[in-house]
Amino acid sequence: MTTRRQTFRLYPNKTQENQLFVARRNHAYLYNACVAHRRYKWRANKKTVTYFEQQNCLPAFKKEWVEFADLHSQSLQATVKRVDLAYGGFFQGLRRLPKFKSIRNYSGWSYPAKSGWKVNSNGKHGSVTLNDLGITIKMRGKAKQWGIPTTLTIAYKPGRNQWFTSITVDIPTVECKFGSQSDLSYESIVAFDLGTQTAITLYDGEEFTELENPRFTQKSEQKIKRKSKALRRKVAPNRSKRIKGSRRWKKARKQISKLQRKVSNQRSNWQHKVTSDIASRYDIGVTEQLNTKGMTRKAKKGSKRKKQKAGLNKSILSVGFGALNKMIAYKIEQKGGLMLILPTKQIKPSQRCPECGVVHKHWAELSNRYHICDACGFEIPRDKGSVMVMYNVATKAQPGFGTSLEDCGCLSSTNLTRKRKHTGSMQQLGQMKRQKSCRKSDGISETPSVYTAG
Ligand SMILES: [Zn+2]
Structure with a gap:
């Protein structure tokens, strides 16, 4: 279930x-x-x-x-x-x-x-x-x-x-059509990578598809900025001075929240359209494990590229990486497909040559948009290269040490959602209750409650 x-x-x-x-x-x-x-x-x-x-x-x-x-x-x-x-x-x-x-x-x-x-x-x-x-x-x-x-x-x-x-x-959970990794059928398999310039790069063994990044936030940002400035000029509520917010202030605030809501609606609409389309066309999806938290971390103090990093963060957050990955995963799995999440650190899709499997360290830098392999002379744009590596790994065609599926272990979408610290749900409470009543029936006295003390 x-x-x-x-x-x-x-x-x-x-x-x-x-x-x-x-x-x-x-x-x-x-x-x-x-x-x-x-x-x-x-x-x-x-x-x-x-x-x-x-x-x-x-x-x-x-x-x-x-x-x-x-x-x-x-x-x-x-x-x-x-x-x-x-x-x-x-x-x-x-x-x-x-x-x-x-x-x-x-x-x-x-x-x-x-x-x-x-x-x-x-x-x-x-x-x-x-x-x-x-x-x-x-x-x-x-x-x-x-x-x-x-x-x-x-x-x-x-x-x-x-x-x-x-x-x-x-x-009811839909059973996965693919039993073990050994009998994956490679007919409709797709590797995808999320990026900032092209939101999603897809590769299905024959052709690449690049989906443009819709910059909703950037378009509406100016509008929101202008409205926020107008809001700052109005009389805002101040509790300590006992000032109520003016009617114009309330009105301006409403307009801003409406704009922000519009952006978020546009985003989720676009995400659902794109992910539904991918999930309907392919049975197996392959992608790498993301670390959005690290990716969107603020630039280090004193870093020269502070502005650049802020811009990158904004476009990462604008597309909503984590949400996209999860959506594709659950939509594929819902129809009985399979989602493979490859461990990024092991495979290094963006540093590995899809042709010969040699890892180039300097490929990791984001400014390197076009990769040329020193070892075999293979040329490919950065994003396309990494999806090709992922596709090759899934179809067991990637040369290079430690890149086979058996080596990295087939990860399912459960690994997408990192385990959060839980603070106790209703279900866990029920278990605690049961334990308590068991202890009581054993005749062991409970610790006195706070009320007797207070
Ligand atoms: Zn090469």
Whole structure:
């Protein structure tokens, strides 16, 4: 089973929208109450409050504050869990200390399991029923793939004044048509490389295809710059001086966010078109492992090429390398194809000659756009050369030491997404709960909770 997230736009009527706003406000209050609880306990006796302690408070909390009794208990737990996740990230040094959240920016809430809600849809439009609010809201949108809905999240976008629902669905995994590496059929195999000047370079054994990089950001950047300058001239809100943002300031800010939204929509539209086209034509995709984080790192201090690096970073981010790779991978795998991710450091596609396999160190420099091999005299533009090497590796035709598929190991798309540090999901919580109840039944007393101390 694979899990996919599908987003639909909600169209609540006036009374429904008011109910949604009330629920959102209550969830924001609960979030802030949990943050306050943790802060208070820490200040009072240097104790960290755990998720379970807060979760066990919920029934009493609901008795005191009756408006929470109507909300679904699991969705309240999910909000408490959000606080726990935020603190978990803080303890691991991944983010700053969680702050109180303003109701204005609070996004929404979620139902972490299958109860309390229902989706009436077959992947296109339909409606969603929230049992705790007792409402059925119309929704519009089309899912690329539809399956069994498992979780539901309601989100509000304040800038747009729009409501969305994001549904995770379980989809049966499509079996890979290619069993082992030895019986790869080479009929429709494509090697591709992502670059900044040509966004994608493809090679399918016969011809090269180069896809131009659409510079959406560059085009709209000037517009955004001009508008930002106009925004700076308007009266901005200042909390400490108790100045409210002017009406013109609000208007200008809206225009900027609209432009930025347009750019991001253009980008994702282009990405989906291109990747769907590639995935529909080929069964096996070959590419190299990317290190976008290192690629887009800021130029070293005092570096002469600071501006150049900044420009490069911008165009890398403008195309969205990581997203493109992932899209091609999941689209190919969804139809039963195979994705090979070659280890860059081992293969060195951009330094290796596709003809004789000799590695040239000076080819690595980005300014070297055209490569001529000293050993065999083979000439090829840089990007085309590296896709050719990757294609040859996949078809086992690349000369050179340690470049066969067996040597580098066939990597699948799971290697594309680098493992992130996890701060504990709902699933892991369930496991912890089970462990706890086991310990209790063994007769071993638990450590006294914070409440007896405080
Ligand atoms: Zn050569």
